[in-house]
Amino acid sequence: MLKYIGGRLAAIIALAFGISVLVFLMIRLIPGDPVIALLGSQAGNAEMIERLRGQLGLNEPLIQQYLIWLGNVFQGDFGYSYGRQRPVLELLSINFGPTAQLTLAALILSVSFGLLLGAWAAVRRNRAPDTIGMGLALAFMSMPSFWLGLLLILLFAVTWPIFDVVGGTSFKGLVLPAVTLALGTIGFNARFVRSSLLAAQSQKHVLTARAKGLRRHVVFLRHVLRNSLLPILTVVGLQLGNLLSGTVVVETVFSRPGLGRLLVDAILSKDYLTIQAVVLVIALIYALVNFMVDLLYPVLDPRIARR
Template sequence: MISYITQRLFQAIPVLIGISLLTFAMLHLVPGDPVEIFAGDKPLTPERAAEIRHQLGLDRPLYVQYLDYAGNALRGNLGVGLRSQRPVVDSIREALPSTLELTAVALLLAVVVGVTLGIIAAVAHGSWLDTIAMGFAMVGVSVPVFYSGLLLILFFSFRLGWLPATGQGGFERLVLPSIALGLASAAALARLVRSSMLEVLSQEYVVTARAKGLTEAGVVLRHALKNAMIPTVTLLGLQLGALLGGAVVTETIFSRPGIGRLAVEAIGNRDFPLIQGTVLFAAVAYVLVNLVVDMLYAVLDPRIRYK
């Protein structure tokens, strides 16, 4: 098990290096001069432009700039925002709790709804319950986040007046964005859990467990579900990354402060250090989540643990 985890840790290193290279290249590939953005509406003389370029380190060779960028990133220094003149890390730290709150509730909703519907559809395979569950999954996978968010606002906020449409503060303002964000993940989980459960329920050890007189709930939950969870855990890791990415749209629609909205505002202001910081943070978080998922394999599957 230790060797398996160590192998996964070493495999993550080149991925993180590639992410740092891509985020660093953003500054030089995106159209526009960072010096002009830094100056804003102020008059910019050639002397002042050269001074700003030297201050930002843009007059040095690219490999030197990258090494400085990577070294600073390892120390937690992602630079200073061109517009706010605040450390990027501070901006991300302030926006992070809101995004984590939204993502956690959306993921919890996706797991509870998705796994429950998947189990029901598998146990009641071919019945009307299976049809309804998979119909929900089809709708959830097909409807994009921005459209489901607008529909939820229109129906529950404008028509019924039950929940506030936008803003942050209190659980009632978290309900609609978490549903909009978690709907697609719940649908994907429901489809995968159903497929995995149908495969597992046909195995011989499940037939043996039933022959021993175990209850159907015990067979499904204790024997079948655990063995069906490995592909589900894989999808959960991917869905967590998708939820972090989907938060960009959700936070914008529901006017919630967070990493996603911070990135959108940075793009609108062409604030390259802030864009680099938010993209790097999201990418590293995605890699780390999937690293944790790989480690969970060793817990769920003894065959991996003792290789």
């Protein structure tokens, strides 16, 4: 087990290194100069441009720029945001909380309603509830988040002013963004839960339990649902990546503070250091959550721990 944990931690470190290199190179291939974007109306002064590029270290070779940035990251210094005029680490600490709040709320909605909808469809397979449930799941998956967000704003903030929208971080301001972010993954989770439950129902031990005369709900809870938890848990871990990436659109639509909106603003202003830091943090969160999911496998299925 310790060897497995060590291997996974090494893989996370390698992943973080690879992502840092890719992001560092890709953002510098995007057309545009961060110095010109920063100077604005004074971008016509060639001497000022050259001086500022030297101050920001953009005249150095790419390899040297990357090594300097990487060395600073190991010391806990993600650099200085020349677009926001604040340390990047401070920007991350300010915006992490709202994104974590939104992602957690959307994950709870996605898992709970996806599980209920998928189980409802699986128990009533090939009946009207199954058709309705899978139709709803397909509809949820097909809705673009930016369109759904605007529709919810129109309905529940303009037509019926029930919830807060612009920049809201209270509970009333959290509802619409969380629903917008969660609906697509609710549909995916519902379809996956249904497939997993149907596969578990056809197992021999389930048929044996039914033959012994156990009640239907006892068979479902003890034998069907329990044996479906591992694949469902895997999908939940993977869905976190979709939710984190979805915050970029949702936080922009609802003008909500967070890492997603910070990333969009940094891209528009060519703020290299902020982009690198946000992408690296999101990738590490995604990798660590899936690592924790892997550690839960032996808890749900002791047979895995004996391998």
